[in-house]
Amino acid sequence: MATEDVSHDLSSLLSSEERDFLIRNNGDQVPVSGLVGKNILLYFSAQWCPPCRAFLPKLIEAYHTIKAKGSAFEPLPFGDGMKQILDKKFKIEGIPTAVAIGPSGRTITKEARMHLTAYGADAFPFTEEHLKQLEEEIEKKAKGWPEKVKHELHSEHELIRTKRSSYNCDCCGESGYSWSFYCKECDFDLHPKCALKEDEDTGTEKGKEGFICDGDVCRKA
Template sequence: MAKGDSHDLSSLLSTGERDFLVHNNGHQIKIDSLTGKTVGLYFSGSWCGPCRRFTPILAEVYQELSSKGDFEVVFVSSDRDDDSFGKYFSEMPWLAIPFADSGARQRLKELFQVRGIPNLVVLDGTGKVLSERAVQIVRDYGAEAYPFTPERIKLLKEEEEAAKQNQTLRSILASSSRDFVISNDGNKVQSQ
């Protein structure tokens, strides 16, 4: 798979026997309800330290973006048993491929060539792959990265670079509530 490839969400996330995802409250959500939404496929596992540190970051971004109504995350578990999956999934505010559907989970890992976790694959509303490795994008830019298009990420990187080029010692050390630093002897030194 490559960035720019397109997928039908329904055929991507369902199987012959299953046309729904699960919410951690136990409800089944029809896959068709994701049509037109930006969807993040979140490959993660409860046993993975980096995943456990990233999940709260993604949850915060998700909470901020979910009010827009056109962003959804789908957990694709790498857990080894249903109990571990259930406990970890209970910490997530989004949907998941049911743990029992190991075939679908494995197929998605292979399709998107997931070699390590956490991994976040972002698809646009038409099923086009926007990013195959969006974990770092979310870490760096949070909800500002939405809608995760290459153009949006390029703009954020350009703004970040411009800010670096234009920074001064004052812009780094001072804030709206403080225009001084403290010297090693405890005295205030005014910013110039």
């Protein structure tokens, strides 16, 4: 009986009287009945929107990673007649926006795009508890990072480990949230993963079964 309720909610949310399927951007029909019990991501975007185009590869990458872990995850891009209804229903004010809906048909968050940008596939399934746990892990990791680094991309000044709201990484060009290695004077940001890349690489090399890598050869320590 519970399944019927869920199915009803989801169906009324995603379909109209005339039809019970959604249309993907590629023209495939997605039957609403096949979405019950899955984690769904409603993705609102437009082809003319540059931030949408920039986000799409990230969404696709996250999708494949989440699928590879065996999770029931179905992103639904909207370039469809349903758009107005959903715009109204979810009060979508800007694009790209990604709304995560849980297996029960409940809206989990309208900020799934931000979480995907910040954490990638790790953000899944976007629940508050999961994101809180993720944030705690990052804070724990951040404590192990150096307070300052020198980086070849910004040799003028040291970069300070700083908590920022959002930024664009001056190394890889991708957006970032939360921790950055930052030069305030020059408004220069690096993702921790970009700023600490070399350190991490040598760190893993050293740890390999007592061998130390000198670049060409791994020697016994």
